[in-house]
């Protein structure tokens with residue numbers, strides 16, 4: 013009998029076929045596993061396995077290219093980390109076998125990552141994969157990976173490492189489902205890049221056996237086990253219809269009655285431009301610049317920064333490009349930013365975003381100067397915005413720093429509830445706002461973005477979050493400031509209509525989400541958006557808010573959503 017599981021759809025499209033599970037069957041070397049006596053030889057063996065693992069990851073990166081190469085190179089760096097190497101040597105010196113030493117040293121590293129905030133915690137799967145690959149080499153068992161098959165299949169896994177995702181053959185893999193993972197994990201990002209239907213954070217995925225027939229809808233997050241043929245046909249028809257309707261809607265974002273809503277792309281660097289342009293982005297609403305700074309010992313040079321920013325500005329002549337200054341912190345640590353001593357027990361509430369930059373004003377000034385130079389001579393309008401702004405003092409400080417560096421168009425992200433509530437005062441200094449619904453939801457509901465057990469609270473449909481968006485948008489309207497949304501909420505077609513109804517003036521999202529949002533707006537009048545927004549605000553919980561909005565957005569139904 014058909015059974016439906018629900019996860020988070022992170023890459024749209026439908027896949028249907030037999031399941032092949034990814035088995036990570038590398039045995040853990042038992043506690044107390046000792047080597048036979050030659051510690052030097054055993055250390056060399058351990059370090060050789062780590063180096064071979066790193067080389068294999070480098071090779072995979074070369075073959076996969078693009079963003080996958082960056083991810084796999086970062087994994088190779090983990091395997092080559094000198095601190096890890098020293099720890100392994102020490103453990104072997106105390107008698108542990110090479111396999112046991114690697115496993116134990118990785119466990120220490122893992123513990124540090126898991127508690128070091130959202131960005132680093134999301135790298136735990138990457139690290140586990142490095143450990144399994146190295147330990148498998150040392151034990152002489154098969155290195156884990158995607159199973160070989162001559163027939164197309166739906167891949168089901170607890171979690172997928174980037175090394176696996178990067179090399180998935182889109183002709184063989186019909187889609188994938190994972191028990192763990194989130195929309196911001198590398199795996200989700202790579203799935204979108206490969207165009208594979210994908211659902212992550214799907215409780216129950218661990219119960220799906222090899223060989224089961226599975227239907228995966230990467231847009232709705234629905235996973236149906238043993239679906240009957242009419243159900244498969246229905247979902248396929250719905251997807252075809254949705255894709256063709258979305259493809260028919262082109263041009264700048266606007267509601268059915270012509271109210272303009274610029275549709276912008278969220279990017280991490282110039283590599284994301286082809287997809288943004290292909291999907292009709294009118295500009296960039298969020299350029300996450302920290303990707304340029306991650307995994308390196310020094311800040312990128314002035315020239316390197318100018319080149320990365322200019323490439324993006326030149327892609328949008330006449331459009332706007334909003335660049336977020338470095339969003340670093342304990343969750344995304346940068347080696348060259350000095351940090352006060354002592355770990356932060358709650359990094360999401362710590363020294364991150366603008367707070368970190370206020371401790372490193374030179375880094376911010378250098379970035380702003382590079383941005384000012386990058387914009388010179390291009391036809392795009394550059395805007396800069398600061399992450400994690402809390403109050404008027406933060407806002408004034410940032411806007412002054414931007415002006416000093418020669419950037420006149422400066423705004424702030426609204427992702428701290430206090431800032432959203434006081435937007436009318438922040439508007440005295442900020443020229444524009446961009447609501448980061450990912451963090452705003454995390455902080456409004458006091459629910460860490462990375463803890464999947466808190467999923468129900470991490471929902472931007474929570475009326476408490478919608479209240480904050482409404483307050484901020486009202487303040488922006490009253491003070492004549494544009495107010496966009498650049499969190500994941502902007503890419504949800506139904507919620508995008510609600511956001512417009514709340515007074516949001518532009519929407520910025522992962523490029524893959526642009527066609528459906530464009531189509532949803534084009535089928536909805538501005539009044540319907542307002543009615544849906546009012547109904548959602550009136551609802552008592554997230555589920556009711558969604559239901560109430562859907563009832564007032566008939567155009568969405570024609571998209572099969």
Ligand SMILES: C=C(OP(=O)(O)O)C(=O)O
Pocket residue numbers: 298300339427447448449450451452498499500
């Ligand atoms: C867009 C946002 O920023 P990030 O996801 O990079 O924290 C947000 O918080 O909504």
Ligand SMILES: [Mg+2]
Pocket residue numbers: 399427448450451
């Ligand atoms: Mg944020």
